[in-house]
Amino acid sequence: MQPPYVHADPLRASISERLSRFPVQFHADARRLKHATVAITVVALEASNEFGARGDAAFLLTRRASKLRAHSGQWALPGGRIDPGETIEQAALRELHEEIGIELGPDAIIGRLDDYETRSGYLMSPLVVWAPPDAVATPNPSEVAKLYRISLRELRREGSPEIFSIPESGRPLIRLPLSAVNNHINAPTAAILYQFREVALEGRATRVAHFDQPVFAWR
Numbered sequence: 001m002q003p004p005y006v007h008a009d010p011l012r013a014s015i016s017e018r019l020s021r022f023p024v025q026f027h028a029d030a031r032r033l034k035h036a037t038v039a040i041t042v043v044a045l046e047a048s049n050e051f052g053a054r055g056d057a058a059f060l061l062t063r064r065a066s067k068l069r070a071h072s073g074q075w076a077l078p079g080g081r082i083d084p085g086e087t088i089e090q091a092a093l094r095e096l097h098e099e100i101g102i103e104l105g106p107d108a109i110i111g112r113l114d115d116y117e118t119r120s121g122y123l124m125s126p127l128v129v130w131a132p133p134d135a136v137a138t139p140n141p142s143e144v145a146k147l148y149r150i151s152l153r154e155l156r157r158e159g160s161p162e163i164f165s166i167p168e169s170g171r172p173l174i175r176l177p178l179s180a181v182n183n184h185i186n187a188p189t190a191a192i193l194y195q196f197r198e199v200a201l202e203g204r205a206t207r208v209a210h211f212d213q214p215v216f217a218w219r
Contacts, residue, residue, distance in 0.1 A: 009044055011057055012110065012130050015200045019111025019128060022199045025207065027115040033123035038079030038189075039092045040113075040196050041102070041129045043149060057152050059193075060100065060137070061181070063145040074217070075185045077192065079124070088112075092127045100147055101138030102131055113195050116209060118188050119218035126192045128200060150180045155197040161190065171212035187213045 027033070041060040064074050078099045082091040089109050097103045113126040139147045154160075155176070162175050162184070174191050175184040185193065191208040198206035 011042075012044065015042065015128065015130075016110040018200050018203050019113075022111070022113070022205055024112050025114045025209070027117060027123050030115070030123050033117060034121055035082045035088075035125070036080055036122050037082055037088045037092045037095070037125045037127060038077040038192065039096045039127055039129045040077055040192065041096060041131050042152070043131050043135065044133050058149045059152060059155075059196075060131075061148045061150050061178075061185070061189075062099065062139070062143075063148070063181075065141065065143050065145045075181070075183070075189055077126070077189055088125050088127065092129065096129065099140055099143050101140065102135050104129060104131060104135075111200065113192065113199065114207060114209060116188050116191060119213050124188055124192070126196070128196065148181055150178060152201065154178050154180060155193060155201065161194050166212075166215065168215050169212045171210055173214060174208070174211040186217065187211050188217075 043058045043060060045057050060078065062076050062078060064076050078096045079092060080095045080099075082088060083094075086094070089106060092109070093104055093106070108129050108131065109127050110130050111128040113128070116124045116126070118124060137147055157177070157179075160176050162177065163172050164175070165172060173187065174194060175186045176190045176193060177184050184190075191211045195206055195208045198204045
């Protein structure tokens with residue numbers, strides 16, 4: 001059983017309430033795509049407030065292992081394909097446990113964001129997951145090269161997101177500069193995190209399906 005302060009945390013309550021008011025958009029042609037899920041895992045703190053400033057609430061980001069067959073070495077949220085017979089929620093919690101060793105129950109899921117179709121043929125269904133302050137991560141080296149705990153304040157930094165264009169696409173691209181990794185995070189991860197910022201942290205019903213990915217992520 002999770003300790004009662006997890007459910008009394010004002011940051012959790014604020015994120016959960018904003019997500020509950022958000023009308024999620026589901027993909028109209030999901031059957032032709034490989035269905036996957038990712039977990040935007042918010043790491044709680046004993047003294048976090050609505051804005052996560054006191055104690056510095058965070059989310060978890062991984063660098064995928066270099067030996068993986070698909071998208072090796074790329075920045076990613078914990079997640080993966082949904083197995084036959086699994087729900088999106090079950091898959092997200094399973095992948096979170098398999099990739100970074102954090103085991104949570106169904107009540108840790110506090111909301112959902114829009115489906116996002118990737119250039120590589122996946123339909124990503126993002127869930128927002130709440131992890132308690134004492135959650136201990138043990139990344140699986142066969143899947144995760146490195147795990148980062150990144151302040152939610154990074155998502156609100158000035159000049160973020162960066163919107164730009166490339167000759168290969170008629171759609172805008174999005175990326176997020178993150179000082180914690182000294183790099184830029186591209187879509188689909190950037191698009192999902194940006195929507196999380198807008199909906200869960202700022203209370204704005206913002207869509208991101210129109211954002212494209214860089215060419216290296218099209219495979």
